[in-house]
Amino acid sequence: MSAPHLDIATFRYDTTRALFDGTVAFDDVDAALHTAATIPEIFAGLASGRFDVAEFGLTYYLRALDAGSDLIAIPVFPNRVFRHSCVFVNTAKGITGPEDLVGRTIGEFGMYGQDSGVWAKGILSDDYGFAPEKNQWVLGGLETPLSAPFEFTTHPHPDNVEISFAPPGRTLADMLDRGEIDVLFSANAPMNYLAGSPNIAPLFPDHEARERDWYRRTGIFPMMHTVAAPRELFTANPGLAQRLYQGFLSAKDTAAERYRTMRRLYQVTTMVPWMNGLFEGNRELFPEDWFPYGIDANRTALQTYLRYSYEQGLSPALRTVDELFVEELRNT
Structure with a gap:
């Protein structure tokens, strides 16, 4: 054979x-x-x-x-990838820690609940009481405008979560930089952050230390x-x-x-x-x-x-x- x-x-x-x-x-x-x-x-x-x-x-x-x-x-x-590092904030919004993630407008790449987002939301929920339904979610492309959600998958989300899409021609990285969204959950670091924009910072500047502590407590490498x-x-x-x-x-x-x-x-x-x-x-x-x-x-x-x-x-x-x-x- x-x-x-x-x-x-x-x-x-x-x-x-x-x-x-x-x-x-x-x-x-x-x-x-x-x-x-x-x-x-x-x-x-x-x-x-x-x-x-x-x-x-x-x-x-x-x-x-x-x-x-x-x-x-x-x-x-x-x-x-450890995922404490995948949450970025606009530095003008007064967000200094996870307790400030209430009532915020949050961007997420592609769809609600992509792989890194599921891990990040779960970790924040377990350790800090984060509640996704207390925020407004904006879906879109990170660096390139996304004209439609990924067509090769389904798009479930709970009814109590408010979801909208980025305006045509707009990207989540640019919206975060301009303060049009407060927070970004992203598998990739925004290019404008890597280029040194003063408007964007990680939610956890000490994310490596937190990720190592989380691993010690859970034994999980996500x-x-x-x-x-x-x-x-x-x-x-x-x-x-x-x-x-x-x-x-x-x-x-x-x-x-x-x-x-x-x-x-x-x-x-x-x-x-x-x-x-x-x-x-x-x-x-x-x-x-x-x-x-x-x-x-x-x-x-x-x-x-x-x-x-x-x-x-x-x-x-x-x-x-x-x-x-x-x-x-x-x-x-």
């Missing part, structure tokens, strides 16, 4: 680099690797059937399941994305889920081992000064496998994300972790 040809798409990360450069290959799979200029393009490609297997944002995946999609995930999480495919693909190809999982896992482990090995040379393969010191400091906080794949090592993080999605009115029911993943890999 010939190896199945699969169009597999993911962004180019440290965790996937070895798949693109050929250091790691999927066993018994004729794989064509794809990427895109932006990650939502990869999501759209999976939703449209252009890709057989692809990276998929957690919130997009849950929405697809709730809409009756036959997609099923493998427990691979190529993208993780994942944004998983990898999914139509369920029928795995049904028609027994063992394929395991082979895909092992390929993604080997690529991630190859990247992690590169960092471990380069300790001898002070991480000379990067351009970042004192990178070795950061790596050594992180080794004191994180376990040896600080970027785990599989279900068991990620169960607490996934349960937390599912709870956040349900509490924020994005999921009609509280799902279990195991139902998200192909049965063949539920013992990982």
Whole structure:
């Protein structure tokens, strides 16, 4: 039986680099690797059937399941980011901490409840009593005007949350800079903030310290994305889920081992000064496998994300972790 040809798409990360450069290959799979200029393009490609297997944002995946999609995930999480750092404020609005996020006009990229927004709202709710329904939400593009919400996904939101869209031709980054919105929840830092605008600041200037404290308390390194495919693909190809999982896992482990090995040379393969010191400091906080794949090592993080999605009115029911993943890999 010939190896199945699969169009597999993911962004180019440290965790996937070895798949693109050929250091790691999927066993018994004729794989064509794809990427895109932006990650939502990869999501759209999976939703449209252009890709057989692809990276998929957690919130997009849950929405697809709730809409009756036959997609099923493998427990691979190529993208993780701590999210205290993803909330920005206009400096003229008198916002000095999370207690000031009441009655505010808040921008969010693309849709209400994208992956980073779900994590940030949940963390703020757990630790600071943040209530999304006490604010007005404006959806739009961050740096480029967004003419319509993402068409490849559904757009649920609770009835008690007030939502509108950015005016035609306007971006959320510019609106925050001008004070037309008070706050921005964004997966990416606004370019005008990076360029030094005095009008924009992070909600938590000490976000790294807060994120490290949050990790110490929760043990969660938040994942944004998983990898999914139509369920029928795995049904028609027994063992394929395991082979895909092992390929993604080997690529991630190859990247992690590169960092471990380069300790001898002070991480000379990067351009970042004192990178070795950061790596050594992180080794004191994180376990040896600080970027785990599989279900068991990620169960607490996934349960937390599912709870956040349900509490924020994005999921009609509280799902279990195991139902998200192909049965063949539920013992990982």
